[in-house]
Amino acid sequence: MTEGIGARVLRKEDKRFITGKGRYTDDIIEPNQAYAAFVRSPHAHANVKGIDASAALAMEGVVDVLNGHQLTGDGIGNIICGWGVTSKDGTPMNMGAWSALATEKVRYVGDAVAVVIADSAEIAKLAAESVVVDYETLPVVVGSVEALADGAPQIHENAPGNLIFDWEIGNKEPTDAALASAEHIVEMDIVNNRLAPNPMEPRSAIATFNESEDHYTLYTTSQNPHVARLVLSAFYNVAPEHKLRVIAPDVGGGFGSKIYIYPEEITCLWASMKTNRSVKWTSDRTEAFLTDAHGRDHVTHAKMGFDKNHKIVGLRVNTKANLGAYMSLFSSATPTYLYATLLSGQYNIENVYADVQGVYTNTVPVDAYRGAGRPEASFVMERMMETAARQLGVDPAELRLKNFVKEFPHQTPVIMAYDSGDFAANQKQAMDAADYKGFEKRRTEAAKRGKLRGIGFSNYIEACGIAPSAAVGSLGAGVGLWESAEVRVNPVGTIEILTGSHSHGQGHETTFAQIVAERFGLPTENVAIVHGDTDKVQFGMGTYGSRSGAVGMSAIVKAMDKVEAKVKKIGAHVLEASEDDIIIEDGAVKVKGTDKQMLWHEVGLAAYTAHNIPEGMEPGLKESAFYDPSNFTFPAGCYICEVEVDPETGVTKIIQFTASDDFGTIINPMIVEGQVHGGLAQGIGQAMFEGVVYDPDGQQLSASYMDYCMPRADDVPMYQVMHQSTECPGNPLGMKGCGEAGAIGSPPAVINAITDAIGNNNLNMPATPSAVWAALQEASKQAAE
């Protein structure tokens, strides 16, 4: 089987993209389409005293100007966070109200207060500028530490001191006791910089209200159209689910930022009903910086204890998580259950305790961005381990090896039960490929050229395939996290797979077809993947958290099991054999040990003509399934980064980046490697280039590509990507997930390498040339003292 599991099948979806025939939301034009432009607050914190839209309404081509009082007056509900987190003291989190259009108060620059609907995008934008809003400005706070300080400006009435939750996990007293009696203590302050996700396709929405049927259609840039429909219906009261169709056509990248249901989609739907026009909105790039949910932004203090044999005895972590001005859909889960549950890393640690404060600030809401909590956890763990090795004077690889979890399943003190892995094998593979042994020679050679060479490790572990619905429900999730699939075998034997997963770059049309090809011995060209339309696919939880393989494909497998059972019954009946003797291979249904067979399309035809099927059997050949995972999956690996720093300028060049990952079963290595490449670039971006910058007034200084440094082609190297896998026991294909690992594992490897090169461990991300240069000056000053 050349197209089955493990084959590097070229992507079925590519042709439309390379010929310019992709169909993204902004490419679509509805008849009688109007355009929306939002009136956004230029202030980070202000009372709204009044809105004067008279000049805008007088402009030719303006259809209407709508505001938040009208929106709430029509019963449109507040935007909610779908994951309830309980504080240490047992109280629920303090969620402030978030209206799609602000009424009394704005809380970040970009908060929308009104929307202009006009005949063209140009008129709408011009008219939006002529809407006069009377603001009474209020004091502003942008950092989580400052927002928790006494006397900080109060952002939401029901979150005193701007504290949303004060949550904890792990075993506190034993951890403190272990740290108190530890032989060595490593203690660090660690900042995880705020990032803007920046999928290349800006968000876009087109809403159409059909008055005669009381029905809405929404085209939108979503990673999870069914979740969007559910939330728009159940919480925002836009329309009941059967009166709302959500379509996410080709979507140009998501990285988490297109999970959420934003004010703009809600407003477009509502405005379509108000104006009886199709309403389109497409974000420009600065608007994306101002409104797409940001990622990360943690301030952490961590303390790790070792015994005299360099075994870790305990870890205590405190993190202040900046959640921005409002609670986005999964904002509470990201710095808690997706973060602190990974604070045992790849290591056997008996005692771990973490507490996390979720904090309101006058900034863009923060939510899951590629990796979601796990990059923050791996950054804490792997910076601590590398620092510990330096302080203990031991090899960083040795120190990790000594502390690895070696037996599975392994229960950590922070909920997770690791099911499989071979961390030493990944480490060895990466060390061999990176020629770790030869590093000191290369360092010496670089020094002769006046360059500082450094090497850094990162042995990450993360949790994907989120996760058993009952488990996440008990932790506060407002939804189940299963996936659904339908397998339709047509009368001519071709197959359509309808999946609740959504592809926005991941290549599902190819990978999903491969598992069908493998199972039934058919060419992938006979298999079509249908996704992204709530009218076609029965339901789906969408694509994020690297769940399309472990959960989405498992649902397809479960549906294929049912198809296979029915096919075998038909085969046994027609071929007059025992069902136990029926096998399916090479696109045929065969009787074992004989030459009797039915070709695949003959089975399809038999099922649909129903002239000769077993008595009592329903005609047709179509099965659906819902798959609920039994556990998280645990991708893990070892990344080694080697850099050279120019001490004159602080410019860092990545000489070599080596990644050895354990993703379990790999369906299409070409696609998996591509996922790792992209994740690595985003992680290197975080480590060296990217960072959202606010001034003290809450103005975003980095809200364009002239100011926010996206990694370019000449900023990154060719990557050495390899696999050393153990099968995941938790799902039928043995898959762990590969979508986020690169972004999770790489930042600590880069910073560990740079700090190794410059001999100063005090370096925050992004390690720009000026930051590296300053750290070098600090190091030489300290050396002189």
Next chain:
Amino acid sequence: MTKITMTVNGKAASKDVSDNTLLVEYIREHLRLTGTHVGCDTSQCGACVVHVNGQAMKSCTMLAAAAEGATVTTVEGLATSKDDLHPMQVAFKENHGLQCGFCTPGMIMTATDMVKRYQEAGKELTEDAIRHELEGNICRCTGYHNIVKSIQDGASKMTAA
């Protein structure tokens, strides 16, 4: 409103557009060729790259009026037929040089221009040169690894063609 006439993908195009219409708007909104994309507001991302009179151009930096009388090629005009793709398009597919596909048209238009310029100047298109030449094209999905490989492969395919 001004009537703007140009040749796009070998066909004459003529549309009445307002004076401040950008070339990318002319292509996307008026000619409905939506393969050319808009990914930023500041001419950094390169998703809108087309060829104007044989040169790669960010169509968001140029007024439609400035392309009056010009010959424009967009990604839709690169293949000679639906089954006969441009060698660079084939290279992007064969080397997995795209994921979400949004930056891809701009990447391919930049790449074909880059290869042509280097070939005409008799210069070697090294990996470093490709990375440097991609300064004006941002991709968020691929980490550039397979884009660089695609352009290397596309360059040899274009030489062979």
